[in-house]
Amino acid sequence: MDKLIKTISKDGHFRAYALEATETVSEAQKRHQTWASSTVALGRTLIAAQMLAANQKGDDTITVRVQSNGAITMMIAVADTHGNVKGYIKEPNVDYKRGSTGEVLVGDLVGQGWFSVVKDMGLKTPYTGQTPLISGEIGEDLAYYLTTSEQTPSAVGLNVLLNEDETVKVAGGFLVQVMPDAPEAEIAAFETRIQQMPAISKLLRSHDQSKAILDAIYGQDQYKILDTSPLAFRCDCSKARFAASIQGLGKTEINTLITENHGAEVICQFCQTAYHFSETDLKELLKHDH
Numbered sequence: 001m002d003k004l005i006k007t008i009s010k011d012g013h014f015r016a017y018a019l020e021a022t023e024t025v026s027e028a029q030k031r032h033q034t035w036a037s038s039t040v041a042l043g044r045t046l047i048a049a050q051m052l053a054a055n056q057k058g059d060d061t062i063t064v065r066v067q068s069n070g071a072i073t074m075m076i077a078v079a080d081t082h083g084n085v086k087g088y089i090k091e092p093n094v095d096y097k098r099g100s101t102g103e104v105l106v107g108d109l110v111g112q113g114w115f116s117v118v119k120d121m122g123l124k125t126p127y128t129g130q131t132p133l134i135s136g137e138i139g140e141d142l143a144y145y146l147t148t149s150e151q152t153p154s155a156v157g158l159n160v161l162l163n164e165d166e167t168v169k170v171a172g173g174f175l176v177q178v179m180p181d182a183p184e185a186e187i188a189a190f191e192t193r194i195q196q197m198p199a200i201s202k203l204l205r206s207h208d209q210s211k212a213i214l215d216a217i218y219g220q221d222q223y224k225i226l227d228t229s230p231l232a233f234r235c236d237c238s239k240a241r242f243a244a245s246i247q248g249l250g251k252t253e254i255n256t257l258i259t260e261n262h263g264a265e266v267i268c269q270f271c272q273t274a275y276h277f278s279e280t281d282l283k284e285l286l287k288h289d290h
């Protein structure tokens with residue numbers, strides 16, 4: 001099962017999250033029928049949203065939106081604080097381009113654009129932040145967003161590795177953040193260690209990926225596990241929710257659906273679940289017009 005492990009260094013100056021997200025990305029791949037590069041790009045975006053949600057509390061939700069001029073064009077991932085994430089990719093059929101290590105590269109296919117984050121914390125106006133994409137590889141874009149837009153120096157490593165048949169082999173990553181009271185010398189030492197860490201794609205191949213990631217992050221330093229919680233691709237859509245949006249179309253539009261289409265089918269953009277509304281269902285919606 002996918003999981004999120006939250007840790008803090010013994011001195012409390014750094015915190016690190018390790019995420020195992022293989023099933024999350026695999027589920028997204030199946031639901032959206034994505035091709036290799038789209039699988040990796042969407043998977044990384046889902047993991048980025050899970051990382052940001054790990055910093056939130058209560059019923060907050062995080063929406064990550066990647067908009068760009070490359071072949072991928074647009075991706076959205078929405079995560080909550082209970083480990084659920086859902087996602088959408090506008091171009092699911094972008095094919096791959098592999099680097100010398102066999103990894104699927106996505107930066108060129110994402111291209112230039114924006115990394116936007118919307119935090120809905122139940123207030124009237126959600127918080128929004130936006131930074132330009134610096135590489136389109138998502139992990140670096142997230143680190144840049146956190147460091148510049150949220151002024152929290154952060155290091156991010158995340159990736160999705162595929163099998164020969166292009167199904168998801170392994171997915172996951174880490175987020176390291178410097179706490180406000182960390183002394184400069186310690187930050188410098190930590191940064192050096194992060195830079196010298198093995199590549200995330202290598203760590204993800206380890207038998208116990210979270211332990212390999214955390215050991216590489218902390219080196220000889222001791223750390224404490226604060227919490228371990230499940231992660232999953234899970235959509236919160238329902239027939240009732242789509243019924244409400246159909247009602248929002250108004251009586252004339254619903255009558256047209258009844259007389260011309262004899263029903264309606266709505267597909268959730270985030271999970272591809274199809275909801276069918278029969279003529280009877282639609283007539284029922286007309287009765288409960290509000």
Ligand SMILES: [Zn+2]
Pocket residue numbers: 235236237238268269270271272273
């Ligand atoms: Zn859905």
